[in-house]
Amino acid sequence: MGMVHQDRKPENLLLASKSKGAAMKLVDFGLATEVQGDQQACFGFAGTSGYISPEVLHKDPYGKPVAMWACGVIPYILLVGCPPFWDENQHRLYQQIKAGAYDFPSPEWDMVTPKAKDLINKMLTTNPAKCITASEALKHPWICQHSAVASTMHRQETIDCFKKFNARRKLKGPILTTMVATRNFSVAKSLLKKPDGVKESTESSNTTIEDEDVKARKQEITKATGQLVEAINNGDFEAHRKVCDPGLTAFEPEALGKLVEGMDFHQFYFESALPQSTKPIHTIILNPHVHLVRDDAACKTLYTQYMDGSGMPRTMQAEETRVWHRRDAKWQNVHFHRLWSPAVPTN
The missing domain is CATH 3.10.450.50 (Nuclear Transport Factor 2; Chain: A,)
Incomplete structure (x- = not known):
């Protein structure tokens, strides 16, 4: 629809209701930019650490492929409950993203079908010119033939991992989003730690x-x-x-x-x-x-x-x-x- 969202992540995908088959809504267009066709109309840093594409980190002009990169990170997380790129150090995290250094480790990915991995690979492409488009992704077998090619096995391990990831996300999300694109990531990281000089009370209250x-x-x-x-x-x-x-x-x-x-x-x-x-x-x-x-x-x-x-x-x-x-x-x-x-x- 000619719009680069620039901050696609699981917490910006909401269900319209609690009923089965409810429509999914994409929210938070605060960083969105309108683009025409294959135009590279976006510049500078925008988004959340872990979902930012290589071209953003390289400070190159960018367009719609950045959205497909984020759309590759999201199913990776939903399938195994952890992100493809992760490091407490921002520099190392960004180096991973620039290099496209992710894999499908065992045993987490053993029961995930090859079609799912294939689609993720085509989304997480470091060369934006070779990245799969939205229309092409919608025609991928894992999407349009999902009932035939996707696994139906319940994966409790994924649910457990995702709960841990979601708890960590709720704590870090607001900090990491506002601190993205800065050299001061150590500040954001330290905000997640317990202060020096602040001691827990031995009383039953949380004072x-x-x-x-x-x-x-x-x-x-x-x-x-x-x-x-x-x-x-x-x-x-x-x-x-x-x-x-x-x-x-x-x-x-x-x-x-x-x-x-x-x-x-x-x-x-x-x-x-x-x-x-x-x-x-x-x-x-x-x-x-x-x-x-x-x-x-x-x-x-x-x-x-x-x-x-x-x-x-x-x-x-x-x-x-x-x-x-x-x-x-x-x-x-x-x-x-x-x-x-x-x-x-x-x-």
């Missing part, structure tokens, strides 16, 4: 005890967030750049729902739209929610208050989540996801 080091780190994050917001309010790009990682990634309204990487996108707004105030604007962070994980943290700022250049008090609702990474005793903002509400005068 935690924070030591002084944890509190100090949270205060550092709040201070760094304040410096970042002040740099934005003052239109000071250099101050903003010092607080951010050079490969800063972001989802924000100005980017129209696309994932942007690097500082050039933000520098344009500093130079074109933001005020160059001669009087520094001091910002107060209200009710920050800091989730500290090891030496990394995600800071969600609910409200900020400041005096604008004309001396008018302002309150800004900044619905955003920022991921921070501590390097050489310095906190840097490596990613943020933001919904924006305009500043309003304080009553």
Whole structure:
């Protein structure tokens, strides 16, 4: 239908109802791009780690074949309960994908029919020019002659593996999706681990005890967030750049729902739209929610208050989540996801 979804994965496939034979719906078109024919109209990183195609990782222009690559990953997972490409290290994961380094290991794949493996092979083709098309896939025997060529054996091992995979996906999915296309994958990975300095209570409740080091780190994050917001309010790009990682990634309204990487996108707004105030604007962070994980943290700022250049008090609702990474005793903002509400005068 001339649309590249760019984020096909099992969790974006929903059944219309619980009845048998219910229609399946493809959802979440936030990264979708319209293309014409064989046009290579897409550029840059988009999608979820593990489902991204080689041409995206090679930073080549791409089109419809990226959807077929993801459609090859999905049945692989559904058939055996685990993905074809997996590594805790992002670099090694991407190397696997670029090389098309997957297989059908025993005993998991022993009972899967050759026709299923053949279709997956034709979808997981590293050369997009040789990738099977959607219309060709629909004519493949495993699809159009499914009742005759597919196995009908119940595979409890696959169900068990898929449950484990799904539990891991629910934990990692939101983090890995927003962190894709960044060199800061170690930050996302660390968010899945238990924080240093946070100890489990011996009481029956699930409360935690924070030591002084944890509190100090949270205060550092709040201070760094304040410096970042002040740099934005003052239109000071250099101050903003010092607080951010050079490969800063972001989802924000100005980017129209696309994932942007690097500082050039933000520098344009500093130079074109933001005020160059001669009087520094001091910002107060209200009710920050800091989730500290090891030496990394995600800071969600609910409200900020400041005096604008004309001396008018302002309150800004900044619905955003920022991921921070501590390097050489310095906190840097490596990613943020933001919904924006305009500043309003304080009553």
